[in-house]
Amino acid sequence: MGLRNRYGWAIAPRSREHDFFDSPGVLMKYDLAQGSSAVHDFGPNAQSGEFVFAESSARAGEDEGYVMGFVYDKARGASDLVILDASDLQKPPVATVALPRRVPHGFHGRWIRG
Numbered sequence: 001m002g003l004r005n006r007y008g009w010a011i012a013p014r015s016r017e018h019d020f021f022d023s024p025g026v027l028m029k030y031d032l033a034q035g036s037s038a039v040h041d042f043g044p045n046a047q048s049g050e051f052v053f054a055e056s057s058a059r060a061g062e063d064e065g066y067v068m069g070f071v072y073d074k075a076r077g078a079s080d081l082v083i084l085d086a087s088d089l090q091k092p093p094v095a096t097v098a099l100p101r102r103v104p105h106g107f108h109g110r111w112i113r114g
Helices: none
Strands: 006-013 027-029 036-041 046-054 065-073 078-085 095-098
Touching: 006 046, 027 046, 027 065
Parallel strands: none
Antiparallel strands: 006 027, 027 036, 046 065, 065 078, 078 095
């Protein structure tokens, strides 16, 4: 934390026509060294919360690991814990854990090595 990073992560609306606070339905990965970005779209019924990065090992590169966060499914009225491969957002989720109710946006967590 507080050091130069190659990658940054942010949630964003699905399109410019959507209000950010009404429809943050995609996860953006910014490559700050290359000036490029990648996106994972959770679908039209999704509202994503903030995602956190968990490295795959102590010697992993900056995007070698997983990003995970809660995604609210408006159609189901409940949230999922979604885990993505941080190195390739185009892949389908590594895992999706359906939760029995909604996890409110703003619920924060962080992975810290033990």
